[in-house]
Amino acid sequence: MRTKTRDLLKSYSGIFGNRVELRNVRGRTILIIRPVPRKKKPTANQEMARSKFRRASRYAANILKDPGMLAIYSAKVRRGVTPYNLALKDYYTPPKVNMIDVSAYHGIPGEVIRVEAYDEIRLSSVTVTIADAAGGIIEMGSCEPSVQAGLFVYTTTKEVTCCAGCTITALARDTPGNKAALTVPYSPAPERLPMFEILTILKTKIKPQKQIIDNSLNWLSLLTGKTFLYRQTFKNGPLPGLSGQGSRGKL
Numbered sequence: 442m443r444t445k446t447r448d449l450l451k452s453y454s455g456i457f458g459n460r461v462e463l464r465n466v467r468g469r470t471i472l473i474i475r476p477v478p479r480k481k482k483p484t485a486n487q488e489m490a491r492s493k494f495r496r497a498s499r500y501a502a503n504i505l506k507d508p509g510m511l512a513i514y515s516a517k518v519r520r521g522v523t524p525y526n527l528a529l530k531d532y533y534t535p536p537k538v539n540m541i542d543v544s545a546y547h548g549i550p551g552e553v554i555r556v557e558a559y560d561e562i563r564l565s566s567v568t569v570t571i572a573d574a575a576g577g578i579i580e581m582g583s584c585e586p587s588v589q590a591g592l593f594v595y596t597t598t599k600e601v602t603c604c605a606g607c608t609i610t611a612l613a614r615d616t617p618g619n620k621a622a623l624t625v626p627y628s629p630a631p632e633r634l635p636m637f638e639i640l641t642i643l644k645t646k647i648k649p650q651k652q653i654i655d656n657s658l659n660w661l662s663l664l665t666g667k668t669f670l671y672r673q674t675f676k677n678g679p680l681p682g683l684s685g686q687g688s689r690g691k692l
Contacts, residue, residue, distance in 0.1 A: 501528035535619035536560035548601030574606025
């Protein structure tokens with residue numbers, strides 16, 4: 442129950458009859474009923490929950506003693522929430538790894554792997570691990586924050602001759618030490634056919650004035666044995682069945 446602030450109770454706090462307690466919170470007087478201690482022995486899960494809460498309380502108390510960390514949490518608070526409460530919540534809330542972009546990775550040093558990760562307060566670190574098909578670690582390192590919020594970039598350092606079966610794992614840690622991970626298999630980007638090669642195929646194998654191609658992508662894949670992306674415009678407009686942009690074809 443919450444009472445309106447009165448001059449008489451504006452700075453008053455105390456306990457009545459060991460059951461009712463008045464607290465003054467930012468100029469408001471709060472009336473609460475004190476909990477009654479239970480005599481029943483707690484279960485194992487209850488003991489674990491209490492132990493975790495004690496650790497969270499110590500973490501929040503230490504935040505209040507650190508001016509730098511207190512400033513970080515204070516900048517995130519909303520009305521009715523204290524930095525202490527926010528630190529408690531942060532201790533219980535792990536970060537998130539939403540996405541790993543490996544489209545620019547082909548096993549060559551200096552290539553980029555992008556990771557999208559988020560935490561309500563801040564991330565202390567984001568690391569990337571590349572493992573082979575047997576689970577052996579090929580390389581591991583820290584990501585650098587990108588100019589785009591929530592995006593982190595890892596630059597590869599080792600050459601991988603065979604990327605088949607490799608996995609890429611991103612691990613994010615927040616300030617209290619909570620962790621979140623995401624693992625994706627290596628998926629090579631499709632090979633791009635040169636434009637002159639596509640034009641040669643179209644010129645020598647297709648008669649636009651007599652033939653309508655219903656499934657041009659599979660047809661071109663059958664001719665070349667390759668996966669490709671294309672964007673092409675013809676003098677008299679796109680050929681029937683070849684009007685897509687950025688479409689994929691694979692046999």
